[in-house]
Every structure is written in C-alpha cells, then in structure tokens.
Amino acid sequence: MSAASLRSARRVSPKQICWVLVVLCLAALFPLQKRIDGDIGIYAKISDVLYIPPGTHLKLLCLGNEGLVADIYWTRVVQYFGREHLEGAGGEFRLLAPLLRITTELDPQLLVAYRFGAIFVMAKQPIGAGDPQAALQLLRRGIVANPNYWQLWQDLGFVYYWELHDYKMAAKIFAVGSNQPGAHYWLKALAGTVAAKGGDFETSRFLWSEIYRNAETEAVRSTAEYHLAALEATEQMGQLNDLLEIYKQKSGHEAHSFSDLIAIRLIRGFPVDPSGVPYVIGADGYTALGQGSQIHLHLLQ
C-alpha cells in the first residue's frame, strides 16, 4: 500500500465530514435565503432609499453627483415597478410617489421620470397607484423646471382628461402645450376636439396610442396596452350589444348565447375580446367578459 493511499485511508473521517458539511450547508442556504428574502421583503431595499432628508440636504449629500444619484433612484424605480413586478406589485405603489419626488428633486431634467411616473401614479389599482393628484403634482413640478417641454403639458392635460374627467381644464392645457416649441401638430386639434366634445372614445384611443407609441419602458407600454384593450373591448361590447338588440327584434326573444347569432348569420364566429377570451352573454342580457379575461374594464371609469 503506497503512502498516498494509506494517507487517504486514514484521513477519510475529517475530510468526509468536511465535504458533507460543505454540500449540506450550501444546499440549506437556498431555502434559507428565500426565507430571508420574504422576511426582509424585496421592497425593503427601496424603503432604504426613502430615508433621505428633503431638499438642500439631499443635494448636499450627493456631493456634486446629483445626476448620478438621480439615475440610481430612477433605476430603482424601473427595477421595482417595471413589468416583472407589475402583476405582483400588489399595492406597493405607495413608495412610487416619494421615489419619483426624490428622483426629480435630484435631477429636475430627468423627463422620463415625470412621464413614466405620471402614468403609473395616475393609473388605477392594480395597474398603478391610483393617485391622480400626486400625478398632477409631479407633472406640475416638471413643467416648472422644464416649461418648454410640450410633452409634459400633454401628460398633464391627459391626467385631467382621463382620470379627473375635467375636459375644460384638459383642453386649456392641451392648448398651452400646443404652443410650445416642437409640439406635435395634432395637439392643437386635440385641444379643440376636447373643448367641443368632452370625453370621446376616439380621442381616448388616440391619446393612449400616443403613449403606447412613445413609451420608453416596457412597463408604460404594457399599461397603455391594458387601457387600449379596455377601450377596444368596450367598443366591441357596444357593437355586440347592438347585434343582440337586432337579434331580439328579429327573433322576438333574447339570445341565450352567441351561437344563436351565428345561426342566423348575424356574426360569423364566436366573438373574442382583445385578450383572446370569448365574450359571453350576461344574466342581464348584455355582453359581458368571459371568465379568465385579462381586460380591466374598471380602468375606464
């Protein structure tokens, strides 16, 4: 028996113990870390971020790197309110407004913070924070710092239009925005339309499409998608209700399901909503969303 194998035969005990310890402990670290994550909460890291004194102290502490620090905060915002966490955010939006405040205090020119922030802060739960007043504050501060940026005016007007249903204010703001340098040509027309007709399906769809087209982040794009889907669904449901009315007139009784309409060639196939779920006829005789539909109709209220 050579020296080497003798050696390993003798030393099996402590070395084996060490190997076992390494493997077992490493394995145990996995569930433990998950548990710790739960205890601390993934948003805890964000609440760290909130404990910064306001105003001048804030800038002092940045030691001249306000832009950099603002970017860090902004990254945090996107990190935690980005698409991945959208569905799971579940009410944690209370941190969003303060975060955005800090970010824009540090860098008043960080336009994406105002635009992104406004959408989320304004949108209803569970998509957003459901706080249109906070959105207004955010945008106002943005306009104070950047009065010539026409898109902030558009966003501000949009909040009045969509959430607050104050069409007079919205039209006024759109008008001001249309006078800013570089404003898109349709902003003026928009002002006129809103002043004249108030809340209008086509206008709403146009505005959300604009937001969708210009979205800089996945999160904003998906929010716009949700709203557009809701709008489209509403339109479709209105059309379907018209068809149901026609059926009632033709057949003398209410339809039980859409197959009835197919039978008399009112529609060609089973209608599906924008999320791909077929519509059903509700107990009240009107079109309703099917089970499992991803449409959030309440966004339109």
Add this chain to the structure above:
Amino acid sequence: MLAIETTNLIKDYSIGFWRKRPKRVLDGLSIQVERGEVFGLLGPNGAGKSTTLKILMRLIFPTEGAARILGKELDDVSAHEHIGFLPENPYFYDNLTAEEFLNYAGSLFGIPGAERRRRSDRLLGQVGLTNARNIQLRKFSKGMVQRLGIAQALINDPDLVFLDEPMSGLDPLGRREVRDLILGLKESGKTVFFSTHILSDAEVLCDRVAILNLGRMQGCGEMKEMLGMGINSTEILLESPRPELLDELKSYCGYAVRTGERVRVEIPKESDVPAVLSKVLQSGAKIVSVNPVKMSLEDYFLAKVAKDNWKSAEKELGTEAKGGQ
C-alpha cells in the same frame, strides 16, 4: 523500534505551466535511524535534505514510499508529541516575546501552565537567552532566533529532534554552543537527526551519516567507516631540519612542504613511521607534531558529489561521453 525508518521515499514536483513534467527531487530514499544516535543527512544545496525533513514533518507529502517516526505512520499526529523540529532559517512571530513564544509552543503539547514556565526558564537558560525573555522577537538577531528555535524544539522534552541546518547564521561561539547542546542531547539518550552541508560539524557530531546528492543516497554508514575509506597517511611537522635529514627522508615521503622554519612531511605507509621518527630524533631535529591524516569527509564527499554532478550536468546538456570519466 527504530527512531526513523524510510522506505523508498520518492518525491516528484510538477514543473512547467502547460506540459507538466515531473521533476524528481527525492529518488527512493531508504534510511534507518537507530534510537539514541546522532544521524547526519549531508549533501550540497538542492540535494533533497530539506525535502526529506519536510516529508517527515508532514509539511509535504511523498509521491511514493513510506516512512515511520518512532514506529508511527507519517500521518499519525500523535507521533509529533515526542519530536522537536527546528526548520532552516526559522521565522517567528514578531509581536511575541521569547517567553510568550515558548509558552505558546508548550501549550500546543498540552503541557500545563506551571510546567511550561519551568521548562521555558530552563531552556532559555540552556540556550543563553534568559536576559532576552521579555524582548519581542522582532528585535532578535539571527543567532538569537536560531537559539530560540532550538529551545522551542525541546520544549516537550522530545525523544527525537529534527534539526535543519542548525548551525546556519551562528558565529563560531554560537556554533560551539549548539554543538555542545547536540552532544548533550545525545548523552541524555535522545535521537538527533540533522541536515547540514557543513561537513566539519557532521564529522564531530554524527554517529552515522547519509550523503544525499540529486535526490539519491550516495553513501550511508558510520563515520568511522566513511572516513576509513581514505588513505591513512601520517604527517610529521618538523622544526629546522637539516637538509641532510630531508634527503634521507625522501624515500619515505609523499611530500614535504616548508613554511618558514617548519617543514611538514607526509609518510604514506604507516609501517614506515617508526623508522622515520627514529631518524628524525637521531638527527636532533625538533618534532613539533605527529598526526595521522584521514581522508576527510569533505574529500570523500567532493569525490562522490563532483563526479555525480558532472554526470548529471552532462545528461542535461545531452553530451554524455561514451565511457567517460
């Protein structure tokens, strides 16, 4: 039970970054050290002496082969309870004092506090460091460090002591002290195994030696035997001899060297010595000394080693002469 027994110890190192070539630094070393003897491991630098010691100390592991210390296998830690070790060019903890260091060393053997203190005092006295007990080791000279190293090697009153180049860094006085110490260890029945390249020390101290070169053992045996391998001639030192005397002695002499008033004469044949002596006495010349000349270990060593090194140099250069010298 043998103090140390090695069986065909081989140590290879992997040299080279990409293509690992093995370099053999120890090639089948088999030695046996009896209890109570002073055994010297000799050889030039790079011969493998330190490697051998480190394998025995479990600092490095042999590629092949086995060894036992005091009857126990190499990886049996309990063997170290009864051994002491002084490494080459030792380095200690800067921030400790001599006393603290010995205390630490002793604690690693499980020697209780009071006993540790007693032994520290005794050993510090033995190595002449009593006055330096409270000085931090960073301030120690090389000689002091060496002496403290010997002290820590003896803290556990070991049966077997390993010393790697114990005389290095010492002045003549220090070397004498260490020599006496080693002889003292032998007298108390301890076994001493030390490596050195200073042959005169080995000559004086060792019962047996092994000569190592290029990882291989060149010779092993009792000092008497090794030294007896040389030519024994006799050297006579004369003062102011008359030229006629020198002529007479010519037939007996190997050489005659004059240094001032003194002439050194070498008589190769031992049997001629009485005749020469009587002739000298008759001539009235003064005899200063008569000495037998042994081939010194150094001569033996150089003869062996030089030849081998030449051979290995040839091999490396790829110019092995056929039937060369």
Add this chain to the structure above:
Amino acid sequence: MNRVVSIALHTFKEAVRDKVLYNLIVFAFLMIAASILFSSISVGIQQIIVIDLGLSSISVFGVIMAIFIGIGLVSKEIERRTIYLILSKPVRRLEFIVGKYLGLVLTLVINTAIMTVGFYLAIFYQTRHLGADDLGLLAAIYFILLQLAIVVALAIFFSCISTPILSAVFTFCVYVIGHFLSEMRWLGTTLHNGVVRKVTVALYYLLPNLSDFDFITRTAHGEKISGALLVSNSLYALLYVTVLISASILIFEEREFK
C-alpha cells in the same frame, strides 16, 4: 480542543498587537466623533445622522480590519513559514484553521465592542440620554458582526489558495459583490438570455448575500429588526461560515509547504 483554544488565543494576541489595528480603531472613533459634527449641520435629523454614520463607521472599519487581520494572520503565516513550527507540533491541520478563525472572530468581537462603546458615548453626548430604544441598535451591530464573521471566513478561505495580496483582493471583491447580489439577479432577469439568467440566479444563492445584514439606514430611522430575521440571519451566517471553513480545511489538508 485545547489546541484549538491555544491557537485561537494566540491569534487574538497577535492581532491585538498589530499596529494596523490600533490605527483603524482610532480612525473609527474619529468617524464617530465626526458624525456628531455632521449632525449639527442638519437640523432635525441629528440622531439619524449619528446613528447612520456611527454604524457605517463600525461596519466599514470592521470590514477593513477583518480583511487585514484575516489575511495577515493566515496568509502571512503560510508565507513566512511560521506554520512549520505549528505543524511540527501535534496539531491537526483542521485545528489550525478552526483555531485561527475563532481567534480572528474573537478579535473582531472585542474591537466591535470597543467601537460600540464609543458609539453609544456619541449618542449619549448628543441626546443626553440613553433609553431602552437604544438597545435596538445592538441588533444592527450584531448583524454587522455576522457580516464580519463571513468576511473573515472568506479571508481565511482565500488565504489557503493564494498569496496575501491576491487573497485580500478576492475577499474585498466578494464583499462588494455580496452587497449587489439582488441587483445582479434582477439584471439577469431583464436580459433575455436564459444562460445569463440561470447564472445570476445561481450566484445569488451561492455567493454570500451580505445585503441581508444591512440594517443601518433602517435602524437609523427607528425600524426594529424582527426576531424571525435575527434567527434567519444568524443561521445564514452560521451555515455560510461552515461552508467556508470546511472548504478551507479541505484545501489546507492537501496543501504542501515547500
């Protein structure tokens, strides 16, 4: 067992006599004193600043100390060959590693305790009273200690495999990365590359998650640390240290000292 204690105590003694240590403690005290100065600038949040800066000082200097003495007392020992003297005694290699670790932890605990005293003095000077609330700060300091225990274990681990300077660098790098593991993991999920995602998730669980122990800011704002988290984090530190020390022992047992 006794040998482990001997080695631990000796390590502690060595560390305590290291001049670097004294300098660091002095620095830490200076920082704590400075925090009082800073706080007088920011009206309304004095206490927060003192606690924040004070705890940060303890943490930062603790880590520097941990790396320095961890490397110095193990890597240097190997490099300077003082280890010959230890291993020639009846000392098992694992006893060496464990003893070193315990000695280093002891050193860090004592040093942190000293800095904590200075810290509480600063608070007292500031607020003129110390209440039961202030005991909650000890929990944050305990977490800092857990972090240091991991860092020191890292230092020993790297000492077993490389030179003093590289060990220090590696330890420091892992320390920094350990604070950004959740960011790194999030980054992995946003990049639409399956391999990168898996790698970042694996690293998230394999590397020490040091941000688990970061409660300085929250403590400064009066947040309490839950008992459940105290237990979880302690367990985490214990497990991770066990992994590192066991791995160090495995490497050390095979190591040759030329």
